[in-house]
Structure formats: structure tokens, C-alpha cells
Amino acid sequence: MVAQCDKKTFKAQLVAIGCTYEPWIALLEQTGWKTHCCYDLRTADAILEEYSPCICIVDLSNNDFSLNSISLRANKTKQVKWIAVIKKEQLDMDAICQFINNYCVDYFSIPIPSTHLLETVGHQLGMLEIEANSWIEIDAQQDIGLFGESKSIKHLKDMVRRVAMTDVNVFISGEQGTGKELIANSIHSLSKRRNEGFNIINCASLTEDDEKIAFLDPESKHVTEHTIKEGTVLLNGVEELSKSLQQNLLAYLQQPTKDTLDDTRECDVRVIACSSANLEQAILNETFSKELYYRLNVFHISVPTLRERGADIIALAEYFLQKYSREYNTIATQYNEEAKQLLLRYNWPGNVRELINQIKRVSLLTDGNEVGVEHFDLPKKINMKQSLRNIKDEAEKDVLVAVLETHRGQVASAAKDLGVSRATMYRLLNKHNIVPDVRYYNGSNYAQD
CATH class of the missing domain: 1.10.8.60 (Helicase, Ruva Protein; domain 3)
Structure with missing residues (x-):
């Protein structure tokens, strides 16, 4: 049975990139879909921004587009369900298969079976409606930690929104004064734990017998009225934890989740850690646990400087x-x-x-x-030489980040694209404190201290 698009509260929008006006598009419009066909990727960017939530069908059968360019767009779009159209023989191409696996909810080989396509887009429209009900607009929260419209803040809002709806551990890095605590509070206020406590623990002043942190000792029975039992805990300056508390925290994070049958925990808190220090250097100095770092750093958020x-x-x-x-x-x-x-x-x-x-x-x-x-109590005359150097450094950094995004964190291919040696590339990355670790690479979510 063909899914009809008679929803009054949720628009049936479909963007077709690289598709000619084929019978299946006419059939979609007959069943209530509003379609937007385009062949230029910049036009597609504007349409996707304007019409999401929507379905996007991209025709890859004629190799009219760079697969990498399409991948970048699929990665940064929100509330867009991607469907690929290919030739059957293209399934032998690793790049095509990887794109479908990473970004698409389905694919069709030409000729497109119209009835099957209608059923698929109808189902995905329903999924979009379900997701839209839980997609919280951060702007409505009026959280000053996420105030602004710069590209870096828009990206930060998107990351916060996505991770807030999960219960994974988050590690927030950034310079002093960037608002890491506000970002953690935003994650909590947008999460399912929002009606529970948001507790900030200053790790530098933490003592081993602090009653609040009984959850850090899985064998402790010393649970009092002051013990944090639920909600979200922000470990501020996590690098200041003592070795024994690091081990206790690691043990807590290694416990089964609360929805498992063998759950015996008296405390259930979500842990968010933040630091202005270089924890990777702390690991090399053996002052911070490598295992704990990887447990905390399930989702990394780097807060941009002002x-x-x-x-x-x-x-x-x-x-x-x-x-x-x-x-x-x-x-x-x-x-x-x-x-x-x-x-x-x-x-x-x-x-x-x-x-x-x-x-x-x-x-x-x-x-x-x-x-x-x-x-203002600020220098009235800015050192122009220093200002020009800052502008150059920021431009250089932006280019490095963009190229890494294009090559999905692969340093060798990024260096080749820039026309520099790998040694030069690593020198530039070190200069700007960019850590292109593909384990944490998620679109433009490159690791940066």
C-alpha cells in the first residue's frame, strides 16, 4: 500500500539532487509531496537549510557530483533523511557503499521501483515526525553559553543538541573562560535527566572522604542525604582528581548500565567532565589515567574561544x-x-x-x-603586527580544519591536498593544537584542545 502524505502538522518535503523530472517525482507530487529539484550543490545547501526536516534523494548514477562533497553535506545536515540512487554495478565501489552505509537510510538502483520508493519515503516521513517531537531547539532555552550565530557556535549548538538526547559520557575541553560549565548545564537541561539535579564538583578541592561522591566508590555503603544519587555530575577540572579517585571513577564508569538485569548500583548519575588542561599530555606524564580518559571522552566537545x-x-x-x-x-x-x-x-x-x-x-x-x-580597561591601540599575525594564524587554522574535514581526519591525504609534506602538516597541526585522531572524528568534530 502506498503511503499518502496527508499529514497536516508535518510538511512532506522532498529535495531531489541531480534528478531529472522523472515519473516517480510526478507520482510523489500526486500523493501530496512538495518536491524541489536542483543540480547545483550550493543551491542544494540553501534548499536543505530552508526545508528541513525533509527527505533528500541524491542521484549518484551519473557521477555528476564529487562523492566527498555530497558526504560533507550529508554529514552536516540535521533532520534530513538521505536516499541514494545508483546503478546496480556501483555497488562494487567501496566509496559508494561507504557513503550509503554512513549517511543513507536506503538506496535504490535504477530503474527506480516507484511503489517501493513511495513506501520508503512515507515511512521516513513518519520517522522524521517522531524525531521532530524530541528535537529541542536550543535557541528557545536562551542559554548564554550557546548565544550567537557564528559558524562555530552553530556547530556547537548542534553537537549539544545531539548528545543531550543520549546518556553517553561527555568530555568538554576549551580555554579558561570559554563557558564549559554553561555548555554542560545546557546538555543537562536538554536531557531526560533535566528534572533531576545538576551537580558541579570542583575536582581540585575534592577530598577522598567527601560524602557527595560516594558514587565514585562502587563498594561504598556510605550513602547519606548529601550523596549525589541521580542527575548529572560535572567534574570541573577533572585533571585534578587524585590517582585513587581516578580509579574509583573508572570503576563506576565500567559498571553495567542501569537498564541491565544485574544492576546493583545505589547511585545513577551521568558524568560530564571538563578541563582546560591537555589531558593527552597528562597521560604521557602519567598523572592521568589513559583508560579513564577514553571512558570519559565518548563524545568530545571543544568549546571555541571568543x-x-x-x-x-x-x-x-x-x-x-x-x-x-x-x-x-x-x-x-x-x-x-x-x-x-x-x-x-x-x-x-x-x-x-x-x-x-x-x-x-x-x-x-x-x-x-x-x-x-x-x-573600557583595555589597550586602546592594538599592536597591528600582532593583530595581522593573529588573522594569519586563524586563517591558517581554518584551512587546516576544512581540509581535515574533507579527508575525514586522514593526515596523509590532507597533506597531499595542501601540497605539503606530512612532517610540515604535523608541525602545523601541533602549532594550532589540532589533534586529527580519527577515533574521535565526526564530521567537523575534530579533536582540538
Whole structure:
């Protein structure tokens, strides 16, 4: 039986990339589907952005597109179900099979069986509707840790949204002041544990007999009213855990999950760890457990620095100015152009935390409604030589990341594409603290300290 698209609350959208207007497209439209055919990938990007959730059928039978380009788009799209159209003999090609396996919910070899296709897209439409009910829009949470529209923040929002709906362990890395704690709180508030506690533990001040962390000792029976028994635990500065607590935490993480028959745990918490330190170096120095690192680092989130967020700097500054002007009962409401240029040129070594402190200052010092450079406690003249070097470094870093994404974290092929030796490639990666470990590679989710 052909699935009809009579859903009133969920639009039946289908994007066809590289497909001619064939009978099966006409049949889809007759059953209620709205189809969008395109042959240019940039046009496809815009259509997928506008019409998702949707089904996307891509015709690979004529080799009109770079498979790598299609893979990159399939990897970054959200709420899009991909279906490939191929020639039967293309199943002998490893690249085609890998693409279908990694990104597609189904495939069809030409000639396309229309009835089977209609049944498939109808079913996938239903799956999209189910997913849409649980797909939480982070913007609605008004979480300042995810405030902004820069490319890096959009990617961060997507990662947080995806991992929040699971119960896997998360490791958050980033410089001091980037908002790692806020990101952890966002993950918790979007998870199924949102109605349970969000507990922050400062690992540097943790003692072995702390009652809160009885969950770190699987053999402990010392469970009190102060013990964390459920919810989410953020281990802040996880590199500061003592060797014995590292072993206890590892033992806890190695226990069976709560839905197994042999579950005997009195405590059930989700662990999120964060650090500004280089844990891989700590492993080499034998101050941090390698096994624990891999248990914690199931899903790695690298929080971008403020200087990587471009126009978000002005948006954040304006947000905080409104916030603290209300809080301090002052009348400052806007920045003059010179002040905006200062905000954009400054390197922000203290990241968002430093920006907040500066905005608190100007909110208190500004007598009128306009903030000028004289109200900031920042260098008024930026070292232009240093600024140009920063711009060059950021551009170089962006190119490295983009090429690694294209080659799925493979250093050798990325170096060949750039026309440099592997030794030079590794030198550049080390310079920018980029760790292209394919074990953690997930699209643009490259490992970066």
C-alpha cells in the first residue's frame, strides 16, 4: 500500500539532487509531496537549510557530483533523511557503499521501483515526525553559553543538541573562560535527566572522604542525604582528581548500565567532565589515567574561544550591556563605532568571562546611554603586527580544519591536498593544537584542545 502524505502538522518535503523530472517525482507530487529539484550543490545547501526536516534523494548514477562533497553535506545536515540512487554495478565501489552505509537510510538502483520508493519515503516521513517531537531547539532555552550565530557556535549548538538526547559520557575541553560549565548545564537541561539535579564538583578541592561522591566508590555503603544519587555530575577540572579517585571513577564508569538485569548500583548519575588542561599530555606524564580518559571522552566537545566567534563578540557585548544596565540601574544602552572596533580587535585571552567583567565595568562607569573606548580597561591601540599575525594564524587554522574535514581526519591525504609534506602538516597541526585522531572524528568534530 502506498503511503499518502496527508499529514497536516508535518510538511512532506522532498529535495531531489541531480534528478531529472522523472515519473516517480510526478507520482510523489500526486500523493501530496512538495518536491524541489536542483543540480547545483550550493543551491542544494540553501534548499536543505530552508526545508528541513525533509527527505533528500541524491542521484549518484551519473557521477555528476564529487562523492566527498555530497558526504560533507550529508554529514552536516540535521533532520534530513538521505536516499541514494545508483546503478546496480556501483555497488562494487567501496566509496559508494561507504557513503550509503554512513549517511543513507536506503538506496535504490535504477530503474527506480516507484511503489517501493513511495513506501520508503512515507515511512521516513513518519520517522522524521517522531524525531521532530524530541528535537529541542536550543535557541528557545536562551542559554548564554550557546548565544550567537557564528559558524562555530552553530556547530556547537548542534553537537549539544545531539548528545543531550543520549546518556553517553561527555568530555568538554576549551580555554579558561570559554563557558564549559554553561555548555554542560545546557546538555543537562536538554536531557531526560533535566528534572533531576545538576551537580558541579570542583575536582581540585575534592577530598577522598567527601560524602557527595560516594558514587565514585562502587563498594561504598556510605550513602547519606548529601550523596549525589541521580542527575548529572560535572567534574570541573577533572585533571585534578587524585590517582585513587581516578580509579574509583573508572570503576563506576565500567559498571553495567542501569537498564541491565544485574544492576546493583545505589547511585545513577551521568558524568560530564571538563578541563582546560591537555589531558593527552597528562597521560604521557602519567598523572592521568589513559583508560579513564577514553571512558570519559565518548563524545568530545571543544568549546571555541571568543576570538574565534567573530560577530558574536558584538552580539554578546550588547546582550550583557542590556543585562547589567538593568541590574545596576544605569542608562547605558549602546556602543559607539569606535568602541565596537575595539571589541573586535582585542584578542580576549580571558574569553567570555573577561568580556563579562569588562561589560560590568562599563555599565557602572558610563554616565550617558553610549559606551565609548574610554570606559573600557583595555589597550586602546592594538599592536597591528600582532593583530595581522593573529588573522594569519586563524586563517591558517581554518584551512587546516576544512581540509581535515574533507579527508575525514586522514593526515596523509590532507597533506597531499595542501601540497605539503606530512612532517610540515604535523608541525602545523601541533602549532594550532589540532589533534586529527580519527577515533574521535565526526564530521567537523575534530579533536582540538
